[in-house]
Amino acid sequence: MGLQIHRKVEHRPESRIDDAIAVLKQRFGDRLSTADSVREQHGKGEDHHPVVPPDAVIYAQSTEEVSEIVKVCAEYKVPVIPFGTGTSLEGHVAALNGGVTIDVSEMNEVLEVNAEDLDCRVQPGVTRKQLNEFLRDTGLMFPIDPGADASIGGMTATRASGTNAVRYGTMRENVLGLTVVTADGRIIKTAKRARKSSAGYDLTRLFVGSEGTLGVITEVNLRLYGIPESIVAATCTYPSMEAAVNTVIQTIQMGIPVARIEIADEVQMEAFNKYSGTDLPVEPMLWYEFHGTEAGTTEQAELVKAISDEWGGGEFQWTANQEERNKLWQVRHDAAYAAKALRPGAEVWATDVCVPISRLAECMIETQKDIAEQGLIAPIVGHVGDGNFHLVLIADQADEDEMARANGVNERLVHRALAMDGTCTGEHGIGMGKMDFLIAEHGEAVSLMRTLKQAFDPDNIMNPGKILTV
């Protein structure tokens, strides 16, 4: 983090925060911290929002401990904010009304792996890289990859996805069940381990994407996949964004089961070159990855190459082995850091929208135009197979005029996406940053969301001020 803008905590009159902390301190001792440095570190994600530190941070070690903490907080009407790796992007962890942050990073055990059933159960602090490291010898993998080495709990809470979603789906499709601590401290399990079920309301999907506002996720059952026999990756540049997107549309329409298709625009390509010292052509680029048998990936790659040629794509740059492939994807994952390097000292403001793929090229091009008109720097990268793309606005938070222009670009981006029947966020979530946009997107349906929030958390202690006001 560069510049740290702080925002004042607005304690509620009914919140007996000091009493709650006294009780919790007695129970958790040194695992409860009220040190400034610890609180500040937990008051902000990797986003452009101000730091809003909680009153205390507790490092929980079990579901039962989380339940105990929530019960105390419920009694004293004190906000509870769950915290994983702090990599969220819309102010999800800011303690707007103060309260207690529950850090689950010490709840980081893989509890079971059922290889025959292709599933596992993990604690919420397990990160995606840690899980895949753990799985390495089993021949299995967990494909969801939001870029950051986020916690599985946080990925669940924000309905994360990333580069592999076009083939493997998002957290919505890959969470089989959850253990959750409710706003009154009860421990519930949302589902058994069956692959599908028609038994009652889909509580699993309700907590996936609820951003800590309905309860605290303390265990996650996940789908796993066999590591494919063959993985082939390639990059290819295109004469225009349309050409790149049309290649993707046709690929998806033909049902070619590509595992990843990612896009970067010219500005992002320049950023990569500056940051990584590469000499990539400054043209829109697609990254591809194919999973399957040897014959299958070869066929997929040939089919896509033929489509790509039709749209004027350049040569495919193939990667021959895992090491090269990792390097190729590292470049892609460094997009935000590379963007930042375009203007040292400035903050990055990563935003995302998702539109029907038929409108994607149009949406990106209009956005590029708007950025240029506003005199801003904001590279575009995207999970183009899903119609999801990111704008990384590089702005100086201390420059009010520049922040206002960045804000305008973000606002117009969202309304452009909504007008195209898209969503204000494909994978980052609402947090405190997109609450107005939630209403613009869902209209009357937000009142149902509010009804639900009020029913599950009548005192509004679960991560208040996020997703919606009550």
Added chain:
Amino acid sequence: MGLQIHRKVEHRPESRIDDAIAVLKQRFGDRLSTADSVREQHGKGEDHHPVVPPDAVIYAQSTEEVSEIVKVCAEYKVPVIPFGTGTSLEGHVAALNGGVTIDVSEMNEVLEVNAEDLDCRVQPGVTRKQLNEFLRDTGLMFPIDPGADASIGGMTATRASGTNAVRYGTMRENVLGLTVVTADGRIIKTAKRARKSSAGYDLTRLFVGSEGTLGVITEVNLRLYGIPESIVAATCTYPSMEAAVNTVIQTIQMGIPVARIEIADEVQMEAFNKYSGTDLPVEPMLWYEFHGTEAGTTEQAELVKAISDEWGGGEFQWTANQEERNKLWQVRHDAAYAAKALRPGAEVWATDVCVPISRLAECMIETQKDIAEQGLIAPIVGHVGDGNFHLVLIADQADEDEMARANGVNERLVHRALAMDGTCTGEHGIGMGKMDFLIAEHGEAVSLMRTLKQAFDPDNIMNPGKILTV
């Protein structure tokens, strides 16, 4: 339907049903019916539950009309029961407290098809076969296939799936968004048309599988898929259920993207022969279908054949063309009718459970043993790739002792599945038939479901007596 057992409607004291019907009659005229035959036809699905007719049936023609009807019913505290094709299996349409059934069969238009985005929007009365007929010239398909030619609205409401779910998912994965009339008659849209979204609570998934208890579904946005270049189907018999299931487990684990894998046990095979005059071997059988390119399906088939051989599978009987393939699948889809033919005059009671696939063979074999011990006839068929199987209990509803034994088998089946970390229903739903099992499965979590139901439908007018009591 054979024998028709009736159950008395239990009107609630606060329900002013006569006033509601008078108001609605004036508005809807002949489209509101109180004729006995119409009411009876709407009081039962294709299940073993008694007929419980509503007080009136209205054939709605638009979302706005549904909203009007619900508003009147809300005012007079009259139950509302949505009705599609009446093919549900757990008493979903029974009017336990009387009320008004909204028949959506006249809301059967395909409203839009977005070929580039692989999605469409339909009214709830469109059936799956009708949709695929409509799509034929576009090269697209909607793969979810629960056997019956059910309505898309009903399939959504029961979270249906069927033979293609192992590759394409269930209604949970394939509904992109809904238009819903809430319990107070408001019209809401749950989602835009983007392929993924992190914008707020997942109302779409909340209404998928809610069985009409939270609102009436009046439009459905669906994912579509390109019709594969090559479709190859085959059948193969096995020396035992374990051998068949082990073939499936290994196929899934290797990540072979098989589109369908279905199982039938010896009893079901005998039923097929009797019903269709075929001469199939009376041994456990698997049906396979492979989707992909020519090379892809050939490779998939070869890989599966090799696995099958290891487990002692017989010769693969290939189908050469679409007509033969349709015949092959028709045999499978006739399972319930064939089962019924084992004992003319008896009723069929179709139940289903779903377990982790590693426990599937064990679950099926113990169930076969129980059936034999009870002296009952109950063939097994299943969507084995998902761990989901059906028992078709053939029983004489007038024979109390036999019904008690059938009930015992069903109860033990469910508890067996739950003990294996499975679910009491993979795709049929809870309806009025599995409410106790919902509690056995979800425990404390049912209280959250109840909180949700009470918040969304405080007067309990939406399909009361289904899923849970309030």
